[in-house]
Amino acid sequence: MGLRIWAVMQKEFIQTLRDRRTLLLLLSIPIIELFLFAYAIRMNVDHLRTVVAGAEGAECYAYVQALEASGYFDVVAYVDDQAEVIRAIDGGRARVGVVFPPTFARDLQRGTAQVLILVDGSDFFPAQTAYGMAGVTAQDYGFSVMVERLERSGYDTRFLHPPLDMRMRILYNPDMSDLVFLLPGLLAMLLQTQTLVLTSAAIVRERELGTMEALLVTPIRPLELMLGKIIPNIILVILDMLLILALGTGLLRVPFRGNVLFFFAVSALYLLSGLGLGILVSSISRSQKQTQQIVMVVVLLGAILSGFIFPRYAMPKWVQMVGLLFPLTYFLGISRGVINKGIGWSVLRPSVLSIALYVLVVLGVAVVSFRRRLE
Amino acid sequence: MIDLQRLRAVLRKELTQLLRDRITLLLIFMMPLLELFFFAYAVNLSVDHIPTAVCDLSLDVRSRDFIDALVASGYFDIAEYAAGEADVIAALDEGRVRAGIVIPPDFAAQVARGQGEVLIILDGSDTYSVQAAYSAATAIAQHHALDLMVEKLRRQGQTFELMPVESSVRVLYNPTLDGLIFIVPALIAMLLQILTVNLTAQSIVREWELGTIEQLLATPIRPLELILGKLLPNLIIAAVALVLIALIGFVGMGVPFRGSVLLFLFLSLLFAISGLGLGLLVSTVAHTQNEAESITSMLMLLSMLLTGFIYPREPMPAIVRLVGDLIPLTYFVRIVRGVVTRGVGLTLVWQDVAALAIYAALAMYLAARFFHLRLD
Amino acid sequence: MDERVTLYARNLVKVFHTRRGEVRAVDGLSLEVHRGETVGLIGPDGAGKTTTVRLILGLLRRTAGESGVLGYDSMRDPFAIRAATGYIAQRFALPPDLTVQENMRFFANVYGVPRHEQRDRIDRLLAFAGLLDFRSRLAGHLSGGMKKKLALACSLVHNPRVLILDEPTLGVDPVSRREFWNLLNDLRAVEGVSILVCTPYMDEAERCQRVALIAEGRLIACDSPAAIRRQVAGELLECRPSDVRRAKALVAELPGVLEVQTYGPSLHIFVDRADERRAAIVAALEAAGIRCRGMRRIIPQMEEAFISLLRRRQEREHA
């Protein structure tokens, strides 16, 4: 048995290594992804392009200055009226518009000034930032006007400060680096995607090209065939993982807080779930076209429903349930727990056991349906 | 140049093959629907109701007021009460909560002295929640502090209007900052791109892998006829899929469609053509369906990150933005946000339309140029 | 140019550039096929047969030399060549998810067969290929022999004047192989089609008017099968010694022996005069303790001729 598996493995290895382009793709895609994540994603938006309408008098300019000083708004144009502001936002030239009423200075004296802030709602993150920061800066500005007025009326403002202070402590990721958060998820995501793609493609391709028959007439058992095809893929995926970990923790300085050995052990378990899923997909699909469609769905839905990008607790209950179908969902908590939080077996025991159960079920179903397909 | 009989023959062959494989066809249509559906319900962009652990060591009026203010904001849900800071951290470690609030003993007296201090602890391994929690907590605390101060000034006899400026923020096109309105139009565009690129790349690379390309190339079929014969059925599929997902998105999910439907359909056609061209380019690079799959899933990821589909493009470094410019979705995301969400006409999005047209033409030209006419 | 020549290659060269260096797959090959003639391109695997026919059809870019079909150059007018030529690729290369009928229709349209002629022509060809009962079967589900017949029927749908077949009987059982060759013979004799057929099987060479033997991309001989066989010097003896290896070395040294080839357990011995040498060989073997059964004189076949010619050429080159 071992010899036959070895024979299949050799064939797979030779095919993989001969096909340098595929190999290059396999190894370079994760690296490219890592660097993109590291440098491309900023959910916090600042320097939003802003147009201002109806700004007249020192009071208005003081307010605009306060807006710009916050760093969130860059005034790119002064225009005449609200209609022009909306045109600028419609055309995408500005994200934010500030409209002062003609009576702004007078109202400010009376303490009833109103400013209208228009925000482009067609793009989410800029809108959210503008929405939040506009309120905060208005409050700041109002506070400074108030302090100035109290001073003028002879009040000693030296002791005037908010009586409540807030200290913020951000655990695991004090600099709020997106990468620290994304690296464990990216690893989990890649392990699943790569194993799934490699395994499902390997078997279906063989069948579509008709080389499966040649293998099946030899004394190789289906299980041996599967193992022989899978082990080289595992090695490649592990290589990918090590590469990302090395680059992420070495070059990009993401701290690895937990136990490396524990992490590898659970990763190995997790790999099996991706492989089981891959065999399952390849035994229910008839052509590479079908495999591709299914794999795309699994990858995309996995990314969304597992909590890789968006937190799971914010999803409806039934969507959370669907998320449990993806091994990524279980592993994500482990990966973040070990890498970011530095926790181990005692805390993560339920998650690890869930993965183990998942692996058992998926591999069992996969082997059964794979056998059935061959008959 | 183009012989209609030959073109029709290729068209019929492609359609027959597509229709014969019912399961694949079903998958082709089901996949975008499934993704649209889950995306719409799973993606909650504005994170609120963050599970929070509260450790109130003071238990007086001031501390309760502050906690009430946090809960009333809707951003924080109290998931558990903890006895000390260590318990809060343990709850965060185990992932039961994403935020913790620690209020020191004797809070009311400290506030009276003007020295109140609250500790907020956040789970930094979840940036999404952390950012929402961070800005929410900051704004709430600031507001609360100002309220306290104003109250104090009032008691000291200051009577004039204390907050002289109100800003009223109006979010255009999406007044409630609804994530669906933001994500559905772009998601439809994204799904259309995945579909066109994948179908095209796959259908051509498959001929190479099965070896059928040799028999085709040995006939008098011209490359242009072969390309057109392969692209047109895919364009039909893309059109049907587009109508389906657009109906579900705009009618079924009630996402407002403000612009001209005709203009949208016309520009989608242009976009679909650029997707077909991109798929053709992929097929000139990839030798096997497996390779094509690797490239297209890479493309999918890049499209998700770099085109402005989810993450804003403004803060990206110029070089990363440039990579995004190579993907047609970048232009089309801006176009749909303009035409569908803002309801503007061609005059305001013409630059992106022109860019997309140039893209489509260039991709087609390059693909036709590099399309293997020979086997070497 | 000679009116009768329908297909030619002159000093054709194809060099593949691979990671491991250059491969000269075709190396100065010259060849002609005349009207109504079947020419066999014969050589072992990797000899360059497939590459040669791909070059002639313009499917590959040639490195040097010339080739053409029906007066059209392979590089300048590939489409004119393809419109007048039928081709069966080595690997079965018809869309497997189209039925027999759909495949025929597809190729009829692609080759520009007028609509009103298609039905008759397809029926006739399916009958000719014995596939009438399998019209609605998927091409991918046909047996190996039927696949090849379908490929033949498809490549004949436009009444080509030239037919190029790359190992058309690969993976086909002996009965189907005979049938296939009968079909080819009808085409040539009745319709006057020129046929270039690649094959590694020496026995199929006998069914060609002329054969071109190639090895390592070079032409070794090109003549009628009988003439090729006659090129072999001397007469041929066959025997089955008990120890083939020792016997071969021993016999090769004997006087009058020109060449010795092994075929499994048998030894093929070329000698100047068979009747004279037979006894001496048997005696020499027995003296060395090798028993030798079934010594008889045989007529040299294409296979012996090919090996012999190949060897002579190698010896010439070494010298």
Ligand SMILES: Nc1ncnc2c1ncn2[C@@H]1O[C@H](COP(=O)(O)OP(=O)(O)O)[C@@H](O)[C@H]1O
């Ligand atoms: N595309 C190619 N790239 C590199 N080498 C090739 C290619 N095609 C064929 N060869 C090499 O050219 C030689 C001739 O191959 P081929 O024409 O297929 O031989 P035959 O058909 O006689 O078996 C072989 O050594 C083969 O490896």
Ligand SMILES: [Mg+2]
């Ligand atoms: Mg060959």
